[in-house]
Amino acid sequence: MIDSGCRTGVPGIFARGDVTDVPYKQVIVAAGEGAKAALSAYDYIIKQR
Numbered sequence: 001m002i003d004s005g006c007r008t009g010v011p012g013i014f015a016r017g018d019v020t021d022v023p024y025k026q027v028i029v030a031a032g033e034g035a036k037a038a039l040s041a042y043d044y045i046i047k048q049r
Contacts, residue, residue: 001021002014002015002016002021
């Protein structure tokens with residue numbers, strides 16, 4: 001378990017990403033990566049004009 005500051009029960013040890021147990025995290029990360037890819041594709045298309 002981690003707190004809102006990503007601290008674990010061991011002082012000086014922090015966790016984030018796939019090693020945490022935040023519910024629905026994978027869905028949110030996937031949506032963010034999809035948005036980033038869409039914006040990159042948009043930038044590419046605009047630069048091709």
